[in-house]
Amino acid sequence: MSNLFRFAILYFLLVQSGLATSSQSPSPLNDDVLGLIVFKADLRDPASKLASWNEDDDDPCGWSGVTCDPRSGRVTELALDSLSLSGRVGPRGLLQLQSLRLLSLSNNNFTGALSPDLARLDGLRVVDLSNNALSGRVPDEFFRKCGSLRSISLANNAFDGELPPSLGSCASLLYLNFSSNRLSGPLPEGIWSLNGLRSLDLSGNSLVGEMPSGIESLQNLRTISLRGNLLSGKLPEGIGSCVLLKSIDFSDNSLSGELPESMRKLTMCGSLSLASNSFTGEVPGWIGEMSSLESLDLSRNGFLGQIPGAIGNLRMLKELNLSRNGFMGSLPESMTGCKSLVTVDFSRNSLTGDIPSWVFEMGVQRISLSKNGFNGEMQIPSAVNRNLHVFDLSENSVSGSIPSNLGSLQGLQFLNLSQNSLKGMIPASIGGLKDLGILDLSGNRINGTIPSEIGGVEALKELRLAKNFISGKIPTQIGNCSSLSSLILRENNLTGMIPVTLSNLTNLETVDLSFNNLTGTLPKPLSDLPRLLLFNISHNHFQGELPAGGFFNTIPPSSLSNNPDLCGSAVKRSCPAVLPKPIVLNPNASSDSSSPALSNSVSSNLRHKKIILSISALIAIGAAALIAVGVVAVTVLNLHVRSSAASHSAAALALSANAGDDYYSGSPTTDANSGRLVMFSGDLDFSSGTHTLLNKDCELGRGGFGSVYRTVLRDGRPVAIKKLTVSSLVKSQDDFEREVKKLGKIKHPNLASLEGYYWTQSLQLLIYEFVSRGSLYKHLHESSSAHTLSWRERYDIIIGTARGLAHLHRMNVIHYNLKSNNILIDSSGEPKVGDYGLAKLLPMLDRYVLSSKIQSALGYMAPEFACRTVKITEKCDVYGFGVLVLEVVTGRRPVEYMEDDVVVLSDAVRAALEEGKVEECVDGRLRGEFPVDEAVPVVKLGLICTSQVPSNRPEMAEVVNILELIRCPQDSQEEELS
Structure with missing residues (x-):
């Protein structure tokens, strides 16, 4: 057997x-x-x-x-x-x-x-x-x-x-975790009847309303997390009866009122987070009675008054975050009682007074006092804390000199003293900070020279000294800082030449030396820097020819302005014995007057100057000509499709009539008249109503691969049908089915799933889930869209798209055709990437012909598409994603055709970044209702993804991680549950 x-x-x-x-x-x-x-x-x-x-x-x-x-x-x-x-x-x-x-x-x-x-x-x-x-x-x-x-x-x-x-009937339940789903509605009252419950986690959902009374019945509760919902109202007074609670996280909701006094009984609580709510009043003194607290986060609320001295009684406290409130007065000296403190954040309050000495004497590793009103002089005692890693005193009113014994803080990795009133010289002891990665002294009154000892800070990644009165030369020793990626020295009184040792810094991405008195020629080896994204030397006295190659082939003219003796194509000034003139766009292209400008200042520069074409614009123009040839070739190949339109219609009618009886999950029909219908799930069944599958009235749109129609299943659920218009180019039936079945196995919340397909020799249909709210393009650019996407919706679309692409790449699938028309929005606002992997349905074609079909929007196309010798990889999708990010943030199309020029979005945004106007790039329809500390990093990430060199673009998995950190930097630390 x-x-x-x-x-x-x-x-x-x-x-x-x-x-x-x-x-x-x-x-x-x-x-x-x-x-x-x-x-x-x-x-x-x-x-x-x-x-x-x-x-x-x-x-x-x-x-x-x-x-x-x-x-x-x-x-x-x-x-x-x-x-x-x-x-x-x-x-x-x-x-x-x-x-x-x-x-x-x-x-x-x-x-x-x-x-x-x-x-x-x-x-x-x-x-x-x-x-x-x-x-x-x-x-x-x-x-x-x-x-x-x-x-x-x-x-x-x-x-x-x-x-x-x-849920309330599960009397034996001890642990309940429904976090990070899409649950909505109120908390059911029955949930408090789970007397044996020890751990409750409903975080990361959309629960609404006030907390029902009765929480005091959860006598065995150890941990509770309702973080990241839409809960409102006050905290229930009975929470203090849950005396075994060790961890409470109600952050990122809309809770309000004062803290209930019963919480003072929670003496076993080790972690309390109420961040990002609307709590008011003063922090009560009884907070010091919660003696087991190791982590206290009250940030982003409306607390007022002074920081209670009773916090000094929390001897086990390791993390304290009181940032973004309305605290006033000085820091209490009683804080010295918090012997275990590791991280302290008092930023964005209204605190005043001197910087207490305990800041440097305790064992604190990270402390932020930025954006307050601290004044007086900064003094570092002789007995210092060598474990201090992060110290942020930016945007205060601190005066005096930088202490000469700064180098005694040998553990420092991040030091930000920017936007104060510090004066005097940078102490030579700075060279003793071997682990220092970021040094920001910008926006002060510092004079003197940059000490040569800076070369001893080998771990330095960012050096920011802008807007001071620093004079002298840039020390050659800076070439020893091999990790340096950002060098910002603008708006000083620097003189002399750029040291050639700067070309040794292969990690350099951003250099800004503008508004100084620097002279001489630019070292030629600078063109070999592989990661350079910005090099601004405007408003100096440089002379001679620009370096050739690398970044300097595409350097914006704004980065070179007001250097009258510089020559080269980028400054429209010929060097001796150099005859060729720069290529300037002939302003004959059609215009789109409805396209919104990035900002008034950026727009005026773009509209009223003849812009020398960047590499991206040249690629766009060259690719347009090649695509025109490709379109003709593909049109000739598809002529016989039109002649067989009648048979298509007959096949569609037969499919519509037979689909109700002849659908299969594993055994498709092969009837010669009705074709071959294969469904990847046996619960799909087409309606046999009056509409055929390809009813013209149900057409949703057309794209590079074909037209899309909407039809309805018998259970009332709609699906989308894509009729391929590349029949003459489609592979053999076996190859076609093999590729389609591979795509059908790919499932992800941010991908529009392929549900099945239909095959005849002259007609192929792909059956997708129907996504109700249409394309991202419609929401961004069509005036008929009644709803303007909020910043939160745009961010969700960006990160959701990134997750979908990352999943495709994990499945070894390249999208090839990423654009806003192929990003669909479902009823809950989640993005779903569509049309992925369809290039695999075609035979191996010349990439120029292929691009004419699937890269119909030039602005998304990576530069390597125009080069026969460069391999097409997932990095092409990363480039398209970067353009998509800029499109979502700015609300502008990737390429816009004006009366006098062609504007490439990535070039325009990069120029705005160099001019310090990146915030003006954000879509004006948001009316400033967006967090700058999210928008600017997202724009920078988009520009990095659109790097001309594929190897400089990140992987999509890295992009997802970066986006998660930009939105919620504090969420990367997991709460320890007991």
Whole structure:
């Protein structure tokens, strides 16, 4: 008997007996083996992690991820975490594991809904389905029969809807984690009836309303996190009755009022975060009675008054953040009692007075006092804290000289004294700060010279001395700072030449020497600096020819202005014996008067000057000519498609009529008249109403690959149908189906999923999920769009798109055609990347012809598309993403055709950055309602992604990490739960 036939018989027995009554199952061991094999049949296991699961075995206890009871031999635990598994968590196999106590499938790619049938496993104690792509509502039926469930985690999925009211019936529940989903609605009152609950985490959702009363009943609660929701109102007075609480995180909500006095009873609480709310009043003195506090975060609220001296009683306190409030007065001397302090942040308040000596004497590693009103002189005592790593005193009114013993703070890695009233010279002891990575002394009254000892700071990455009165030469020793990436010396009185040692700094990205009195020629080796993004030497006295090659081939003229003796094409001044004139755009292109300007100042420069073309503009013009040739070639290849339009219509009608009866998940129809319809999920069925699949009235739009139509399934759910218009270029049927099925397996919340396809020799259709709110292009550029995207919505779109692209790259899929038309917005505002990987459906074409089809928007096309010898990689997508970022932030199109010139968005934004006007680039429709500390880094990231050199662009996974840090820098530190 073959294994396949044997398995079929066993499976039949399983379905007939196992799902009916467990008492009639033939054998416990067989039940477990069969249950696991059936469970495996619903999975995709690309890495063959479950290769040891063999239906010929009588005992599954040696299988990967399976644990058995040594007495009964029954399966008690199934732990398949982080195995790259995908598919649905179907209950039909799991229900045979009647002794199952633990089910853990975290960190995989499972999709679909949570089945309420899992509640039929009476002995189930622990369920962990976190970090997957599960969706839908959390079923109320599951918790009505939760039996002996102790712990459940559905964190980091895509569940939506309200929390099920039946949660309150799970009396035995100890740990509940639904964080980072899309849950909405109010907190159900029944949740406070879970008397045994020890840990509750509902953070990162969209829960609304006030907290219901009754929290005092959670006598066993140790940790609670409601961070990142939309909760409002006051904290419940009864919270002080939860005396076992060790961790409280209500940050990033809309809570208000004063702190309830009952909290003083929480003497076991080690972590309290109420950041980013609307709390008011003074911080009460009883805060010092919470003696176990190790982390206290009250930042971004409306607290007033003085910082209570009672905080000095918190001897175990390690992290204190009171930034962005309205605190006044001086820092209390009692802070010396906080012997364990590591991190302190008092920034953005109204604190005044001298800098207390304890700042330098305690064991604090990071302290920020920026944007206050501290005055007096800065004095460093002789007995200093050598563990101080970060010290930020920027934007205060501190006067006097920089202490000569600054070098005694040998642990310093970050020092920011900018925007004060410091004077005198930079002390030579600066050279003793071997670990210093960032030094910012800009915006003071410092004079004298840059000490040569600066060359001893080998770890230095950023040196910012702008807007002072520093004179003398740039020391040659600066060439020893091999890690230096940013050198900002503008608006000083520097003289002499640029030292040639500057060309040794291969990590340099930004150099600003403008508004000084520097002279001489520019060292030629500067053109070899591989990472240079900005080199501003305007308003000096340089002379001679510019370096040739590298960054200097595209240097903006604004970075060279007011140097009358410089020559070269970038300054429109020929050097001796150099005849060629710079190429200037002939202003004959069509204009788009409706395009908004980046700002009045930037716009005037762009409209009223003849702009010398950058490399990006030259590539755009050259590629346009090549694409015109490609379009003609593709048009000729597609002529016969038009002649067969009638047969297409007939095939579409046949498909519409037959789809209701002939759809398959694994066995498609092959009827010669109706073609071949393949659905990747068996629950899809087309409506057989009056509309055909390709009804003209249902057309949504047209793109480089074809037209898109909307149709409706029998269950009322809409889908999008893409009719390919490249029939003559499509690969053979086998190759076509192989590529489409590969794309159909890719699932991610930020990707528009491919649900199926239809094939005939002359007509191919792709069936996608329907995304209701249309394209990003429509929301950004079409005047008919009634809703202007807010900054938060734009940021969500940027980071969601980045996550989708990163997932594609992990699956070894290049998009090739990234643009705002291919970013779709769903009903909750989440972006979904569409049209990915379609280039693989075409045969190997000349890239110029290929680009005419799929890179229809020139502004997104990476420079390497115009070079035959450069390999097309994922970095092309990174370039397109960078352009997309700038498009989302500015609200402008990637390329705009004015009356006198062509404006390339990335060049215009880069020029604005060099002029210090990057904030003016943000879409004017936002009316200033955007956080500058997010917008500016996002713009810079977009420019880095559009680097001309592919190797200088980051990976998309790195882009996601950077975006997460830009939005929530404090969230990178995980709270330790006990």
